[in-house]
Amino acid sequence: xxWKPGYGYLNEEVKRYDQIISEIxxxxxxxYIPLFEEFNAYQTNRLLIxxxxxxxxxxxxxxxxxxxxxxx
Numbered sequence: 859x860x861w862k863p864g865y866g867y868l869n870e871e872v873k874r875y876d877q878i879i880s881e882i883x884x885x886x887x888x889x890y891i892p893l894f895e896e897f898n899a900y901q902t903n904r905l906l907i908x909x910x911x912x913x914x915x916x917x918x919x920x921x922x923x924x925x926x927x928x929x930x
Contacts, residue, residue, distance in 0.1 A: 869898075872894060873894060876892070876893075891927055896923060900919070
């Protein structure tokens with residue numbers, strides 16, 4: 859992260875949070891869209907503007923995933 863050199867979020871940490879969110883959604887019967895796995899299918903660093911927040915390409919992927927899920 860440019861604002862905090864030497865610090866970053868490891869994929870293991872992100873995956874752990876993603877799993878927690880998935881479990882909470884399942885428990886509460888809330889639709890869950892697995893973005894972590896989708897981003898990993900691409901070169902993640904090319905989808906994040908600062909190592910954490912999605913850039914235009916990342917937002918387009920999120921939009922497409924949500925749109926496709928809503929169109930089921």
